[in-house]
Amino acid sequence: MVTKPGSTTNSLWLDIEALFRDNKEAHTMELENKLRKMSMGDRSVNEFYKKMKVTADLLGNIGNFAPEHTLLMYFLNGLNLKYDHLVVLIRYKDPLPNLLQAQSILTLEESRLSRTRQAITHHSDHASAPTVIYLGHPSPPQNCNNNNRNNTCSNHNRNGSHRNGSSHRQPSTENRQLSS
Known part of the structure; x- marks a missing residue:
């Protein structure tokens, strides 16, 4: 801003105010749009709340205060899907909680x-656990009798096949699967 010689403080102030008012509507629309489209993303509930509160305060600083129920609606709409069960409950509370109360409920959840997720990741029954399930054929009982020449036990019939009718071969690795 360029000042003219002989300008008074009052005239400077009026010029600044005129500049501010020229941008006020555009700035208001920008901040309201930002609030409406704001989403939680990877932020925590507290970080998301703070970001929304700062934007709402900026809107209030230019004289356009968003109603509390509107801020609550934007906040609930921007939450991740894992909070949907609470969003429904909060929307039907009578009276509606304010933004700070909703933030408190969601922070507790x-x-x-987080505690539940930590307990699950410490449990060994999960997809990356080192458990192997063998899906090969079970071994039939051994044919042990004293009529064998060497008094040994055999899994084979005289024709070289297993007692269950299959030929003797090692199970392939295709028959082994990791647990999921």
Whole structure:
């Protein structure tokens, strides 16, 4: 801004105010759109709340205060899907909680989910556990009798096949699968 010689403080202030008012509507639309489209993403509930609150405060600083129920709606709409069960409950509470109360409820749920996730990852019954299930043919009982020449036991009939009718061969690796 360029000042003219002989300008008074009052005239400078009026010029600044005129500049501010020229951008006020555009800035208001920008901030309202930002609030409406804001989503949680990878942020925690607290980080998301703070970001939304800062944007709402900026909107209030230019004289356009968003109603509390509108901020609550934007906040709930921007949450991740893992909070859907609470979003439904919060929307039907009578009276509706304010934004800070909703943030508190969701922060407690985030903490609970985090503890549950930690307990599950410490459990050994999961997809990456080192468990192998062998899906080969079971071995039939050995044919042991004293009529064999060497008094040995055999899994084979005289024709060289297993007692269950299959030929003797090692199970292939195709018959082995990791547990999932």
